[in-house]
Amino acid sequence: MRNKILISIFIFFVATLALFVFLSLKNKQQSSTIINSPETPPSVPKIDLPTNDFKSTVSVNDYYKAPSSTVIDEKDVAIGTNKNFDILGYNYNNEKTFLIYLKNSDEPLKITRQNAENTFLEKLGITKQQACSLVVSERLANDIKGATTQDYGLSFCPNGKKLPAAN
Secondary structure, three states, X not given: OHHHHHHHHXXXXXXXXXXXXXHHHHHXXXXXXXXXXXOOOOOOOEXXXXXXOOOOEEEEEXXXXXXXXXXXXXXXXXXXXXXXXXXXXXEEOOEXXXXXXXXXOXXXXXXXXXXXXXXXXXXXXOOHHHHHOOEEEEEXXXXXXXXXXXXXXXXXXXXXXXXXXXX
């Protein structure tokens, strides 16, 4: 009788241990699946930039740490660049500014501007309204017909100017 009790306790102990190991492994697999799940976007570091009136800040994706950015030096970074436009970020005297430089290309200038502005919004992770509160210049390459040295501003902001009729 005593042997039966000891065997029963031993079987109960082994079964409990096996259940504990099974549940631990299952829980570990689920947590690693959640961490590595493609549906879980990686957290994007943010930085706060002063608005153009210096009364508040706008939280933007840290473009200095973005994999698609090219840090030129501690003050200058190429946020986005292609054959049609360049988007640059500057930090001089703690004034953070941006330049969208539209290049001469085969596509209509209006389309180039829209693509550059959309890329700017996407890279910084901000809305049009937030972009209008930042210091952003938009300029044309010298080889664009009708180009001047003026700042055209973002097309959707109050200071935005119409582009010259080009290509």
